[in-house]
Structure formats: C-alpha cells, structure tokens
Amino acid sequence: DTGVSQDPRHKITKRGQNVTFRCDPISEHNRLYWYRQTLGQGPEFLTYFQNEAQLEKSRLLSDRFSAERPKGSFSTLEIQRTEQGDSAMYLCASSHALNGLYEQYFGPGTRLTVT
Amino acid sequence: AQSVSQHNHHVILSEAASLELGCNYSYGGTVNLFWYVQYPGQHLQLLLKYFSGDPLVKGIKGFEAEFIKSKFSFNLRKPSVQWSDTAEYFCAVNAPNNDMRFGAGTRLTVKP
Numbered sequence: 001d002t003g004v005s006q007d008p009r010h011k012i013t014k015r016g017q018n019v020t021f022r023c024d025p026i027s028e029h030n031r032l033y034w035y036r037q038t039l040g041q042g043p044e045f046l047t048y049f050q051n052e053a054q055l056e057k058s059r060l061l062s063d064r065f066s067a068e069r070p071k072g073s074f075s076t077l078e079i080q081r082t083e084q085g086d087s088a089m090y091l092c093a094s095s096h097a098l099n100g101l102y103e104q105y106f107g108p109g110t111r112l113t114v115t
Numbered sequence: 116a117q118s119v120s121q122h123n124h125h126v127i128l129s130e131a132a133s134l135e136l137g138c139n140y141s142y143g144g145t146v147n148l149f150w151y152v153q154y155p156g157q158h159l160q161l162l163l164k165y166f167s168g169d170p171l172v173k174g175i176k177g178f179e180a181e182f183i184k185s186k187f188s189f190n191l192r193k194p195s196v197q198w199s200d201t202a203e204y205f206c207a208v209n210a211p212n213n214d215m216r217f218g219a220g221t222r223l224t225v226k227p
Contacts, residue, residue, distance in 0.1 A: 033214070042119075042205045042217030043159070056214055091159070093215075103149070104215060106159040 002026060004107035006092050012113045013082055020078045021110045025094030032075050033104060034067055035091040036060070043091055049075060050097060082114045117142045119208050121218035128196050129226050136191040136221050138206030148189040149207040149215075150180055159205070165189065176200070198227045 005024045013019050025032045030051050035043035046065070047057045051072040064082075069075040079086055089111050093104040122137040140146065150162040163174025170182040180191045189206060203222050209215040 035217075040219070042207075042220045043215075045214040045216065048214055058214075093159075103147075103161060103164055105161070106151075108158040 004092055004094050004105055006090075006107040006110050008110055009108060010111045010113075012115065015082055015084060015114055017082055018078065018080045019082060019112065020076050021090055021092075021112075022074060022076050023092030023094075023107060024074045025092070026105055027073075029094035029096045029105070030072070031095045031097050031104075032069055033093040033095070034075070034077050035093065037089045037091055037109070038087075046077075079112075082112075084114045087112055087114045117146075117208055117210065117216045119206055119216050119218040121204075121206055121221050123221045124219070125222045125224070127224045127226065130198055131195045132225075134191070134193040134196045134200075134223070136204055136206075136223070138189045138191065138218060140187050140189070140206075140208040140216075142187075142208060142210055144210055146208050146210050148180075148182060149209075150174065150178070150189075150191050151205045151207060151217075153203045153205065153220075155202065162191070162204070196223070196225050198225045201225045 007022045033048040034046040037043045046061050047067050049069040052069050064080045067077045089109040091109045092107045095104045118141045120139045148165040151159045152162045153159050165172045165182045173179045178193050182189050203220045205220045206218040207215050
C-alpha cells in the first residue's frame with residue numbers, strides 16, 4: 001500500500017502526558033499537512049510543510065503543539081502536557097505541489113483520547 | 116480568510132432519490148474546489164475536484180458537482196442515491212499556495 005500512513009491509530013493518554021504521532025506521506029509528495037477533526041466537524045488545518053520547511057501554522061496550534069519534518073519525508077506531531085480538549089482525530093495528508101494542483105491524500109488518522 | 120459553508124448538517128433520503136448538497140465559499144480569487152467523502156470507519160477519500168475548465172465535473176460513483184463562480188458555490192449532486200452512499204461529505208476549498216479549508220460536513224443517511 002503506497003498511501004499515507006499514520007502511527008499509532010489510537011492513543012489513550014492521561015492528562016498532562018506528552019504524546020507524539022508519526023505520519024509517512026506518499027513517497028513522491030513534497031507537501032505534508034496536519035489537521036485535527038472533532039466529532040461532527042470537518043478537518044481543521046493545523047500546519048503544513050513543503051519538504052522540510054514548515055510554511056504555515058494555524059492560530060489553533062498552541063505552543064504545546066510542535067511538528068517536525070526533519071528530512072522532508074516523514075513528519076511527527078508532538079503534543080506536550082495534553083489536555084482533555086486535545087481529544088480528537090489527528091489527520092495527516094500529503095500532496096505534490098506541481099503546477100498549483102494541491103489535491104491532498106489523507107491518512108487514516110490517529111485518534112487521541114485524553115483521560 | 117477563506118471559509119466554507121455547508122448548508123445541510125444531516126440529510127436523510129430513500130434509495131433512488133436525487134441528492135444535492137450545498138457548498139458555498141468565501142474567497143474572491145482563483146480557487147481549487149473539492150468534495151471529500153468519509154464512509155463509516157474509513158478515512159477521507161477524494162470524490163471529485165475542480166481546478167479549471169468545464170464547471171461541471173464528474174467524480175467517482177456517479178457523483179458530479181457544478182462550480183458556479185458568480186454564486187461562489189460548488190454543489191454536489193447525484194441523480195439516484197444508494198444505501199452505500201451513506202457517509203459524511205465534506206466540501207473543501209484552497210487557493211493556490213494556501214491551506215485547505217473544509218466545511219463542517221453533511222451527514223447523508225440513505226434508507227434502504
């Protein structure tokens with residue numbers, strides 16, 4: 001399967017703990033996006049990378065959130081000192097920035113539950 | 116800033132009924148438009164997209180959407196729905212070099 005993969009698929013953590021999620025994009029895609037989706041809502045943009053450069057961060061992304069894409073391939077999203085409000089599905093997507101066509105392919109998501 | 120509005124939160128139809136889901140966006144420049152579908156327990160999948168050219172675009176599974184620039188709309192249609200179309204449908208917009216904005220989604224329930 002050459003689609004976008006995310007790990008883990010589910011994470012249960014206690015409030016105050018740190019968590020890290022990983023996303024592996026489609027191999028030839030140079031753009032990688034992180035979104036958060038809560039029940040009954042559409043995905044909300046968090047941040048995106050073009051290669052290893054983080055080009056945009058949403059104002060939704062508090063300083064407890066950090067994302068990296070060190071070699072321009074896989075990416076990690078870390079949440080420090082988790083809060084119950086962080087419980088959501090975290091989605092990763094990738095695309096190829098070619099001729100302005102930014103069709104994004106989504107992974108299965110990581111469901112985070114903060115207890 | 117871009118925003119996307121989906122007018123219907125939950126639509127319930129019987130099989131063979133026709134479907135139209137509304138989507139309006141706010142952005143004055145050139146945009147790319149998408150409809151994504153999320154079947155129960157599955158991840159988001161692209162249904163169809165509009166970048167340029169013919170404003171009536173056809174997607175998978177018999178879906179189509181019409182881009183009406185003057186109305187800032189990109190409504191999704193299907194002439195005859197099936198039970199297997201039960202899913203959540205998301206309209207999304209991005210302008211070149213900008214991030215993707217999604218609507219809140221419309222849950223479609225098709226009764227057999």
